[in-house]
Structure formats: structure tokens, C-alpha cells
Amino acid sequence: MTAATRWLRHNLFRTKRDAFLTLVFGALAIWLIYKTVRFVFVTGRWTIIEVNLRILMVGRYPEVHDLRLAVTLIVLAAWGGLLAGFLRGRQFRAGRITSEDSKLTAARVLDLFERLWIPLAVIVLLLMLSGTAGPWLMVGLALVAALAGRLIGPVFGRLRLGAAVSAVIMLVFAAVPLGMYFYVVTAVGFDGWGGFMLNLFLSVCSIILCYPLGVLLALGRRSGLPLVRLVCTAYIEIIRGAPLFVLLLLANVALGFFVPDSLAPATSTRAIVVFTFFTAAYMAEIIRGGLQSIPRGQIEAAKAVGLSPIRQTGYIVLPQALRNVIPAQIGQLISLFKDTTLAGIAMSLFELLNVSGAITSQPEFRGQGLIAETLTFAALMFWVVSYTMSRESQRLEKRLGVGSR
Amino acid sequence: MTATVTSRVPLWRNVNVLKWVAQLVVVAIVVAIVIWLYGNYTENASDQNIPTSFDFLDNPAGFQITGNSLSQSAPVRDALVEGILNTLRVSIVAIVAATVLGTLVGIGRLSSNWIVKKLATVYVEAVRNIPLALFLTASLLVVVLGVFPQITDAWDLAGLAIISNRGVAVAWFNGSGVGLLLLVALGALAWYLVMRWRGRVADRTGALPRSGLWGAGAFIVVLGAGWALFGYSYTLPSVVGRGTEGGIRIDPSFFALFLALTIYTASHIAEIVRGSIQAVARGQGEAADAIALSGFQRMWYIILPQAMRIAIPPIGNQYLNLIKNSSLGAAIGYYDLTLVAQTSVGNGSPAVPAFFLTMTVYICISLVVSAFVNLANRRMMLVER
Numbered sequence: 001m002t003a004a005t006r007w008l009r010h011n012l013f014r015t016k017r018d019a020f021l022t023l024v025f026g027a028l029a030i031w032l033i034y035k036t037v038r039f040v041f042v043t044g045r046w047t048i049i050e051v052n053l054r055i056l057m058v059g060r061y062p063e064v065h066d067l068r069l070a071v072t073l074i075v076l077a078a079w080g081g082l083l084a085g086f087l088r089g090r091q092f093r094a095g096r097i098t099s100e101d102s103k104l105t106a107a108r109v110l111d112l113f114e115r116l117w118i119p120l121a122v123i124v125l126l127l128m129l130s131g132t133a134g135p136w137l138m139v140g141l142a143l144v145a146a147l148a149g150r151l152i153g154p155v156f157g158r159l160r161l162g163a164a165v166s167a168v169i170m171l172v173f174a175a176v177p178l179g180m181y182f183y184v185v186t187a188v189g190f191d192g193w194g195g196f197m198l199n200l201f202l203s204v205c206s207i208i209l210c211y212p213l214g215v216l217l218a219l220g221r222r223s224g225l226p227l228v229r230l231v232c233t234a235y236i237e238i239i240r241g242a243p244l245f246v247l248l249l250l251a252n253v254a255l256g257f258f259v260p261d262s263l264a265p266a267t268s269t270r271a272i273v274v275f276t277f278f279t280a281a282y283m284a285e286i287i288r289g290g291l292q293s294i295p296r297g298q299i300e301a302a303k304a305v306g307l308s309p310i311r312q313t314g315y316i317v318l319p320q321a322l323r324n325v326i327p328a329q330i331g332q333l334i335s336l337f338k339d340t341t342l343a344g345i346a347m348s349l350f351e352l353l354n355v356s357g358a359i360t361s362q363p364e365f366r367g368q369g370l371i372a373e374t375l376t377f378a379a380l381m382f383w384v385v386s387y388t389m390s391r392e393s394q395r396l397e398k399r400l401g402v403g404s405r
Numbered sequence: 406m407t408a409t410v411t412s413r414v415p416l417w418r419n420v421n422v423l424k425w426v427a428q429l430v431v432v433a434i435v436v437a438i439v440i441w442l443y444g445n446y447t448e449n450a451s452d453q454n455i456p457t458s459f460d461f462l463d464n465p466a467g468f469q470i471t472g473n474s475l476s477q478s479a480p481v482r483d484a485l486v487e488g489i490l491n492t493l494r495v496s497i498v499a500i501v502a503a504t505v506l507g508t509l510v511g512i513g514r515l516s517s518n519w520i521v522k523k524l525a526t527v528y529v530e531a532v533r534n535i536p537l538a539l540f541l542t543a544s545l546l547v548v549v550l551g552v553f554p555q556i557t558d559a560w561d562l563a564g565l566a567i568i569s570n571r572g573v574a575v576a577w578f579n580g581s582g583v584g585l586l587l588l589v590a591l592g593a594l595a596w597y598l599v600m601r602w603r604g605r606v607a608d609r610t611g612a613l614p615r616s617g618l619w620g621a622g623a624f625i626v627v628l629g630a631g632w633a634l635f636g637y638s639y640t641l642p643s644v645v646g647r648g649t650e651g652g653i654r655i656d657p658s659f660f661a662l663f664l665a666l667t668i669y670t671a672s673h674i675a676e677i678v679r680g681s682i683q684a685v686a687r688g689q690g691e692a693a694d695a696i697a698l699s700g701f702q703r704m705w706y707i708i709l710p711q712a713m714r715i716a717i718p719p720i721g722n723q724y725l726n727l728i729k730n731s732s733l734g735a736a737i738g739y740y741d742l743t744l745v746a747q748t749s750v751g752n753g754s755p756a757v758p759a760f761f762l763t764m765t766v767y768i769c770i771s772l773v774v775s776a777f778v779n780l781a782n783r784r785m786m787l788v789e790r
Binding site: 011012014017018021022025026028029224225226227228231238240241242243244245246247249250253254256257258259260334338339341342344345353357369371372375378379382383386387390 | 424427428429431432435442445446449450516517518519520521523524530531533534535536537538539542543546547551700729730732733735736743746747750756757760761763764767768771772
């Protein structure tokens with residue numbers, strides 16, 4: 001018996017029932033593959049995507065300001081590379097990894113490629129669809145910047161700097177994304193974002209903003225002060241009981257009632273406000289899980305060395321608690337990212353799902369039933385980001401050993 | 406002793422006093438924020454002459470709900486109740502379907518059959534990472550309005566269901582719905598009692614219990630007897646002109662919402678089921694093999710009952726998510742609670758009270774469902790020593 005037939009016997013035709021399942025589901029699989037391939041290469045009319053690629057990705061962002069987007073992407077790539085390299089250097093300094101671990105070997109490159117080939121393939125597909133040189137240049141420079149940052153970062157990470165110097169560096173470092181944000185937004189005003197960029201922007205903003213509130217709520221719900229606990233629990237349970245969609249509708253028509261006219265926010269700000277307060281409640285529950293996973297001995301040890309309650313929490317409990325629930329936090333980020341589509345429906349924000357509906361009624365594409373094509377494109381975009389994040393989170397989960405201890 | 410110690414500590418260093426001061430400060434801040442928001446709201450509302458009371462519930466709704474006999478002059482209250490019923494309808498049907506599909510896919514992911522495993526994995530990984538709103542749009546615009554045929558050449562499933570882009574018509578019963586529901590409840594009770602009786606018989610005599618078969622038989626007997634006794638009958642759908650007659654007509658928006666909710670939630674349930682099955686100790690399956698249970702028996706009697714114990718809390722969470730997600734039906738024109746509230750706001754009901762009422766209803770539904778889930782969880786929980 002050859003290896004192939006043995007494999008077939010073992011995996012597909014072990015018993016009669018198995019053979020039956022194989023035939024039924026094999027037929028289903030072949031039919032699905034046939035349909036998909038036919039749709040992608042034969043029946044699908046993808047001109048609408050090529051023509052509207054820009055509007056799908058960045059909405060109505062003015063073309064004259066494209067340079068701002070490119071610069072922002074490159075700076076953020078360098079920033080991310082620096083951060084990753086810096087953390088690597090710190091780990092090295094702390095003796096958690098050896099210099100062998102950071103050598104760029106062929107195995108590591110292969111591993112990196114295996115992890116990231118799907119998003120890379122999608123990026124290449126997008127670049128090929130774009131048909132001009134600008135995006136290629138932008139992505140190429142961004143890659144170079146990220147690589148340079150990654151190579152320079154460890155040097156900073158290994159340095160031993162004074163407290164004042166490192167505080168200044170931290171501040172500058174934190175200021176970079178904020179500066180980039182203003183650089184992009186001053187070109188168009190607050191509601192000028194659109195397309196897939198808006199989905200990414202809304203989710204990143206909300207996830208960052210919800211952290212302080214989420215941590216406070218989690219600590220409050222576990223605090224020994226009954227009134228504080230009551231307030232936090234009530235907030236968390238009320239928000240978790242209400243659908244996000246209704247909260248968005250409420251914010252869209254009614255947020256203006258609750259604040260003075262001078263504070264009445266732009267639509268995308270409203271969306272961020274809702275996403276932030278909504279995600280904070282879920283984040284609080286995740287962080288509470290992390291807090292519960294900290295052994296009592298840790299707090300007792302912190303008390304024994306005479307740390308104040310605030311330092312016990314800040315230096316001992318929270319860092320471990322947050323690290324223990326990183327995968328769950330990424331899961332929340334993914335679901336927030338998917339939920340940004342609701343802002344398009346409830347608030348008519350011009351995000352990717354809304355755009356993919358709207359472009360089918362352009363004069364040259366109207367009435368041709370192209371919604372399947374545009375929705376497929378939108379689905380691919382959402383899928384590739386969520387899938388990559390969830391894969392990376394699974395990898396992180398394995399590395400941190402969460403659940404296996 | 407302690408009393409003398411505390412009495413020597415000055416007030417501003419007394420931990421007990423400080424704790425209460427801190428709590429009062431927190432509560433004061435929260436109350437201040439609420440008062441500020443509420444003040445702004447009443448002021449802005451009175452500036453624009455918008456009522457803040459719930460009197461609008463008695464005003465005529467001024468719109469009609471698809472598939473419902475409620476007239477336009479019916480009060481908003483009745484329309485909202487109809488909306489709540491619609492929300493519950495789609496949620497219950499989708500919860501049942503998603504549980505069945507999710508469990509099957511979850512088991513499929515652990516199958517020894519390569520094709521089944523791959524298909525289940527592709528399903529989960531594809532569906533979980535795409536927004537529900539996108540599925541919803543696709544299931545209405547692509548599946549129902551695109552793939553389903555015109556009414557003139559509708560798909561006819563053995564006369565039991567007629568599928569076209571005008572919706573789905575399925576065979577249905579004639580008679581009181583509440584009565585039938587009671588009958589089903591009675592049947593379920595009979596099922597449960599017969600199962601317990603068979604269990605006792607098996608314990609006493611050692612005969613094969615076959616409690617599932619006996620129970621299902623009792624259920625069918627009770628239902629059939631009731632059906633005949635109370636004179637229920639059924640009608641089959643048929644195409645008449647450009648519509649269908651007979652049976653029950655399921656609106657395209659209901660069908661699309663049901664489809665999207667089921668497919669989406671099933672992918673999450675599948676992951677939970679897979680995780681729970683993997684969490685059941687390996688020795689349990691090996692023991693089942695050792696006493697020569699069949700694959701089905703091994704799954705049904707040994708693995709699933711133990712896996713369900715682990716799975717109940719997260720699956721309950723998915724049910725809650727599904728109910729809340731059903732509010733998205735508003736986006737495709739399904740008259741659930743959200744769309745009724747939204748439409749009535751469009752027709753002049755004040756937005757803030759209307760949406761607050763909507764939120765309160767969802768929160769109440771969530772609380773009731775989570776109470777049931779907790780109950781189930783307590784009953785299934787392993788009693789250790």
C-alpha cells in the first residue's frame with residue numbers, strides 16, 4: 001500500500017459511514033470550490049472595484065492630500081518597527097532572550113512569511129488593482145521604514161538611561177501617533193475620513209480610549225468599597241445588556257440633547273464616544289478575569305515589602321493581570337473592528353460597508369447587480385485583518401502559555 | 406483594644422473614615438454627571454418643544470408593520486409590543502437553528518474525516534472574521550433577492566415550502582397558536598416524565614433504557630392526540646398569480662435576518678462546542694471505546710453531556726449576543742423592536758424616551774435570558790463533594 005492510499009484509507013474511508021460522509025461533503029466541497037473559482041475568475045465583474053478602489057480604501061479624502069496619508073503610513077511603520085525593536089532590546093537587557101534569538105536566520109524569515117503571507121498577498125492584490133506607482137512606492141517605503149526601525153530599536157532598548165531622559169523619550173514616542181493624527185485630520189476636518197481607513201481609525205481610537213475607563217471599572221467592580229462596586233457593576237451590566245446598534249442610534253439622534261451646543265460633536269466623534277463607552281464595559285469584564293487570575297500571594301508579597309495600595313495595583317497586580325488576558329483583549333479588538341460597520345448603518349458614516357453599497361448605484365454601474373462583487377471585496381478586507389489578528393493572538397497565547405499552566 | 410487604637414488615630418488618617426469619604430466622592434461625581442446630563446437634556450428639550458414624558462405611547466403610530474394587521478391609527482404602544490414580539494420570534498428561531506448548526510460544525514471540526522474537518526474549519530474561520538452587518542446585507546441583497554428565483558419559477562420543496570425572492574412560504578397549521586404551544590409544552594413534559602420512568606425501569610431491571618426513543622414517542626402521541634382532539638389542520642402553500650396562498654408566508658427580511666444570525670452565531674457556538682469537547686478528559690472517550698460504545702453513543706452519552714456543562718455559560722452569552730444582534734434587522738427593514746422605535750421616532754415620537762424605552766426592554770430580555778442560563782448552569786454544574 002503506498003503512502004497516498006494509506007492516507008486516503010486513514011483519513012477519508014476508514015469505515016462505511018466515513019466513506020459516505022466523504023462522498024457527501026466531498027461533493028459539497030467541490031461544488032463550493034467550483035462556484036467560488038467561477039465567481040472570482042469568470043462571472044465576477046471586478047471593474048467596479050478597480051474604478052472605486054480609492055473610495056473604498058480612503059473614502060472622500062482629497063487627492064491633493066494623498067502625500068499626508070503616505071507620510072503617515074511610513075512614519076507609523078517606522079514607529080511600530082522601533083517599538084518592536086525597543087521591546088526586543090529590553091528583553092535582551094533583562095536577560096530573557098539571548099543574542100542567538102534575535103539573529104535573522106532563514107528559519108525566522110520563513111516563519112515570519114508563513115505567519116504573514118495572507119495579509120501580504122492581499123496587500124499585493126490591492127497594489128496590483130491600484131494600477132499606479134504611488135501606492136507601490138508608499139508601501140515599499142513603509143516596509144523599509146519598519147525594517148529600519150526594527151534594526152535601530154534594540155540599540156535604544158539596551159541603553160541604560162536616566163529616568164528623566166527616558167521619560168522625555170517616552171513622551172516623544174507617544175506624541176508621534178497623535179501628531180500624525182492631527183497631520184491627517186487637518187486636511188479634511190473631522191468627518192472627512194471614509195472607507196476602510198475609517199473602520200481602522202474608529203477601532204484603534206476606541207480601543208485606546210476605552211483602556212483607562214475599562215481598567216478603572218474592573219478595579220471598581222472588585223474594590224472593597226460597596227458603593228463604588230455598585231456604581232461600576234451597574235454601569236457594566238447596563239451597557240452589556242443593551243445592543244450596540246441601539247446605543248449608536250441613540251447617540252446619533254440624542255447625544256446633542258445631553259451636552260451643551262458648544263460641545264455637540266461631529267458624527268465620527270459620536271461613534272468613537274459610543275464605541276469607547278461600550279467597549280469599556282466589555283474590557284472591564286475581561287480585565288476583571290485577569291485580576292482574578294492573580295494569586296493572592298502576589299498581593300501579600302507586595303504588602304509585605306511595604307508598597308502602598310496604589311503601587312501594589314500599579315506595579316504588581318495590573319501588569320500581570322493585563323498580560324494574562326491579552327488574547328481576550330485582542331478578541332475584543334477584533335469584535336470592535338467588525339462592529340465599526342454598525343456606525344455606517346446607524347449613523348450613515350461613510351465606512352467600507354456603506355461605501356460598497358453606495359458605489360453600486362453610481363451611474364455607470366447602476367442596475368447591474370454588482371452588490372455581490374463589492375460585498376465580497378469588503379468581506380475580504382474585514383476578513384484579512386480579523387483573521388491575521390486572531391492568528392497572531394493564538395500564537396501569543398501559546399507563547400505566553402495562557403491556559404496551559 | 407481596637408476601640409482605643411482607632412480613637413487615637415486622627416480622623417484624616419482613619420482608614421474607615423477615608424474609605425467612606427472616597428466612596429461618597431465617587432458617588433457625588435457620578436450623581437453630578439447624571440444631573441448635569443439630565444439638566445442639559447431637559448433644557449434642550451424644552452427649548453425645542455420636545456416632550457420628555459412617555460405620553461407619546463398613546464399617540465397613533467402612523468405606520469404599518471409588514472405582515473401585521475395593526476392599523477396606522479393604532480397607538481405607538483401596540484406597535485412597540487408587536488416589535489418586541491418580532492424580536493423574540495426571530496431570536497428564538499435563530500437560537501434553535503444556530504445551536505443545532507453550531508454543535509454539528511463544532512463536532513465536525515474534531516472529526517477524523519479529513520474533508521469534514523477542513524470544511525468545518527473553513528466555515529468557522531471564514532464566518533467568524535466577517536462582520537455580521539455584512540452577512541445581513543449579503544443575505545438580503547445577494548441570497549434572497551439575487552439567488553432566489555422569481556415567483557413564476559419558484560423552488561417547490563415537495564409542496565412543503567415554496568421559495569422565491571418574494572419570501573418563503575411553508576406549510577403551517579390552522580388553529581390557535583397559543584393552544585399549540587401549550588400542547589408542545591405538554592408533550593415536552595410527557596417526554597421528560599417518560600424518560601425518567603424509563604431510567605428508573607432500567608435501574609431496576611437492567612434493561613436497555615432507550616429513554617430517548619420512548620420520550621420522543623410519548624411526545625408524538627401527546628401532540629398527535631391533541632392535534633386530533635382540538636381539530637387542528639394544516640395548509641400547504643401554493644403559487645397563486647404573483648404571490649403565494651396557504652401556509653405561512655415568511656417575509657424576505659425575516660428570512661434574511663434569520664439566515665445571517667444563524668450562520669454568524671453558529672460559527673461562534675461551534676468554537677465553544679469544540680473547546681468544550683476538547684476540555685472533556687481524554688480518558689472519558691477512551692473508557693467509552695473500551696466498553697464498545699458506538700461513535701454516536703460515545704458522543705451522545707459520554708462526551709456531549711460533559712462538554713455541555715462547560716459550554717453552557719459561553720453559549721448563553723452567545724444567545725444574549727444573538728438577541729442583541731437581532732436589532733440589526735432594522736438595517737434591512739425587519740420590523741423588530743429597534744426598527745419600530747426608529748420609525749416612530751421618525752414619525753415624531755421624542756427620540757430620547759423612545760430609545761431609552763427600547764434599551765430598557767433589551768436589558769430586561771437580557772436579564773431574563775441570563776437568569777435562565779444561570780439556572781441551567783446551576784443544575785448542570787458538577788457537584789463536588
